Amino acid sequence: MRMIVPVDSSSSVPPFEQVRSGLAERINSGALAVGTKLPTVRGLAEELGIAPNTIARAYRELEEAGLIETRGRAGSFVASSGDESLSRAREAAQTYAAVTRALGLSADEALAIARAALRLAR
Structure with a gap:
């Protein structure tokens, strides 16, 4: 292949x-x-x-x-756990979206925080 x-x-x-x-x-x-x-x-x-x-x-x-x-x-x-990993990531993203919305953060603010966290995780 x-x-x-x-x-x-x-x-x-x-x-x-x-x-x-x-x-x-x-x-x-x-x-x-x-x-x-x-x-x-x-x-x-x-x-x-x-x-x-x-x-x-x-x-x-x-x-x-x-x-x-x-x-x-x-x-x-x-x-096969790749499917599970993607599913878990989607669930985490949905939870994050709900939390940031409840905190009154804008989508731009929430994305900036997520991007910063992803850069730190490297």
């Missing part, structure tokens, strides 16, 4: 983050279905022309987030 995840070498975003976020986006959107086998670390690194350690770090972070699972020599696959 050929997987193209765009990596912009001139971007200020580190390559591992570009790979991680690109795959996470595809998993969360359903473009990569549960059970889809991902390319090997070396295979994807070669395809993108970046170091295998870069891909390994992205895969590790995706695994920690529950979006992929590694099955030893069988490889890495889109995890």
